[in-house]
Amino acid sequence: xKNALEKFLKIDRRLIFLALTVLLFAPIVRPLGLPNxxxxxxxxxxxxxxxxxxxxxxxxxxxxxxxxxxPELHPxxxxxxxHALRRNLRVGIFTLNAGATGMIExxxxxxxxxxxxxxxxxxDYVIMPFQPNPVAVMTQLGINLYEIYDKDRxxxxxxxxxxxxxxxxxxxxxxxxxxxxxxxxDYYVAYVADKYKFPMAGGVTAVSQPGYGPYLQTGQLxxxxxxxxxxxxxxxxxxxxxxxxxxxxxxxxxxxLVIVLILTSNIIMLVLKYL
Amino acid sequence: xxxxxxxxxxxxxxxxxxxxxxxxxxxxxAGLTICLFxxxxxxxxxxxxxxxxxxxxxxxxxxxxxxxQTWKPKVxxxxxxxxxxxLIPALLGLSLVTQxxxxxxxxxxxxxxxxxxxxxxxxxxxxxxxxxxxxxxxTIAPFMVSEINSGNIISLLNGTFVAFGFICVLFYFFFSxxxxxxxxxxxxxxxxxxMLYFGAAFGNTVMGRFSLLxxxxxDLYKYSAPEYFYATHVVLGLLVAYFILDKLVxxxxxGGQEAH
Numbered sequence: 001x002k003n004a005l006e007k008f009l010k011i012d013r014r015l016i017f018l019a020l021t022v023l024l025f026a027p028i029v030r031p032l033g034l035p036n037x038x039x040x041x042x043x044x045x046x047x048x049x050x051x052x053x054x055x056x057x058x059x060x061x062x063x064x065x066x067x068x069x070x071p072e073l074h075p076x077x078x079x080x081x082x083h084a085l086r087r088n089l090r091v092g093i094f095t096l097n098a099g100a101t102g103m104i105e106x107x108x109x110x111x112x113x114x115x116x117x118x119x120x121x122x123x124d125y126v127i128m129p130f131q132p133n134p135v136a137v138m139t140q141l142g143i144n145l146y147e148i149y150d151k152d153r154x155x156x157x158x159x160x161x162x163x164x165x166x167x168x169x170x171x172x173x174x175x176x177x178x179x180x181x182x183x184x185x186d187y188y189v190a191y192v193a194d195k196y197k198f199p200m201a202g203g204v205t206a207v208s209q210p211g212y213g214p215y216l217q218t219g220q221l222x223x224x225x226x227x228x229x230x231x232x233x234x235x236x237x238x239x240x241x242x243x244x245x246x247x248x249x250x251x252x253x254x255x256x257l258v259i260v261l262i263l264t265s266n267i268i269m270l271v272l273k274y275l
Numbered sequence: 276x277x278x279x280x281x282x283x284x285x286x287x288x289x290x291x292x293x294x295x296x297x298x299x300x301x302x303x304x305a306g307l308t309i310c311l312f313x314x315x316x317x318x319x320x321x322x323x324x325x326x327x328x329x330x331x332x333x334x335x336x337x338x339x340x341x342x343x344q345t346w347k348p349k350v351x352x353x354x355x356x357x358x359x360x361x362l363i364p365a366l367l368g369l370s371l372v373t374q375x376x377x378x379x380x381x382x383x384x385x386x387x388x389x390x391x392x393x394x395x396x397x398x399x400x401x402x403x404x405x406x407x408x409x410x411x412x413x414t415i416a417p418f419m420v421s422e423i424n425s426g427n428i429i430s431l432l433n434g435t436f437v438a439f440g441f442i443c444v445l446f447y448f449f450f451s452x453x454x455x456x457x458x459x460x461x462x463x464x465x466x467x468x469x470m471l472y473f474g475a476a477f478g479n480t481v482m483g484r485f486s487l488l489x490x491x492x493x494d495l496y497k498y499s500a501p502e503y504f505y506a507t508h509v510v511l512g513l514l515v516a517y518f519i520l521d522k523l524v525x526x527x528x529x530g531g532q533e534a535h
Contacts, residue, residue, distance in 0.1 A: 072486045101344070195401060219413075247489050
């Protein structure tokens with residue numbers, strides 16, 4: 001008995017990888033449809049803030065994530081673009097991360113297809129080119145954004161676009177949302193939100209989510225979407241289930257495996273020590 | 276100039292996204308993902324190839340983004356239009372490259388001086404305001420007279436808990452007083468608050484890593500479809516065959532050595 005328990009503690013870790021692979025892969029092949037009933041408070045706050053914005057308000061979406069964090073952050077970005085455009089808000093997509101341009105291409109291709117086919121580029125939304133040096137860009141966003149964003153990503157002048165009507169700086173925008181797997185949201189809080197009294201919300205990876213608690217407590221951030229769970233919550237709120245929600249099945253099963261392994265190994269350790 | 280433009284256009288036309296290129300992209304993506312995951316079984320040459328390709332492709336992507344979305348519109352085109360003022364920031368930026376040439380590396384100081392001065396001026400006042408003063412304000416806010424008068428007991432209790440934890444954690448990081456007596460007790464309580472944070476952070480980290488893994492599996496499932504000619508199945512099968520062959524060869528070599 002004791003030998004068998006000791007043997008279990010020295011199990012080949014590759015077997016755990018295999019079990020994890022099976023548990024994560026199975027719901028992709030055959031979705032279980034586990035419910036997502038516990039919606040995060042900060043996600044709901046983000047949703048409510050957008051819901052409360054007057055029609056045709058300008059929302060700045062700064063998509064600053066790269067392929068490394070795509071599974072967590074891209075569903076968040078898609079859900080936010082859907083919500084904002086369906087609420088008849090104007091959307092400006094910005095990026096200060098060179099690696100994000102590919103993901104923005106994906107969103108740009110999807111808007112006329114399935115996100116909001118009735119919306120027109122230049123009238124309802126605009127996509128700005130990548131700009132380096134985030135701090136300099138953020139400072140300029142609060143003064144005159146045309147000093148940097150005088151042309152969109154296709155080289156068209158932005159000043160004449162209907163979507164930019166009445167928007168000279170962040171002071172003329174309704175909300176800014178930064179989706180990032182880096183410290184870009186911290187920069188936005190310091191250089192844009194606090195400096196220009198501009199309402200900001202964020203979308204971050206699950207890893208960095210707890211670190212933004214202080215900004216939420218002080219109201220420096222109006223809301224926060226964290227990881228794939230946050231994306232699933234947002235998809236539930238806008239009633240349009242996509243990649244975030246389908247990942248919940250896999251995450252739930254994987255978490256059950258981790259809990260079972262932690263409990264089992266701790267019980268075995270106790271048995272070996274005291275019995 | 277026209278010849279260069281035409282040559283470039285002809286070259287770029289080869290890479291116009293077609294269904295064929297998309298299928299090829301699926302094979303590359305599935306192949307590189309499985310090659311990188313193969314390290315979980317054991318180190319192998321396919322993992323090393325994928326690792327180096329990842330770094331190279333990443334740098335290539337960043338280079339072209341900076342070239343076409345920054346250098347071209349912000350430096351090259353303004354210069355062509357006679358706006359020579361862009362030369363000042365461009366030369367300051369280029370001065371950083373002199374770091375690679377020891378004889379003239381001193382020139383890079385001009386660029387760095389600008390970055391340091393500009394960066395410090397922006398960062399210091401805003402960081403003090405955002406991460407220091409506002410956080411102190413946020414901790415005190417629940418105890419304001421207006422908040423207490425509103426009778427929100429939950430908010431008051433929450434605020435008390437946060438403020439208590441905040442002070443205890445500060446004691447833990449305060450090294451100018453010997454940690455004994457009441458200070459030691461406060462410091463020990465601070466450790467529990469820190470552990471609560473680390474526990475939450477670790478739980479979120481696990482969830483985040485699983486999400487990333489799920490994302491890759493989701494793509495692998497996509498590339499296992501007939502329109503991608505079963506890329507995932509084929510690559511996985513080939514890699515498994517390699518490991519079996521490798522094990523057979525190794526065991527034969529090992530056996531041979533034992534015989535000697």
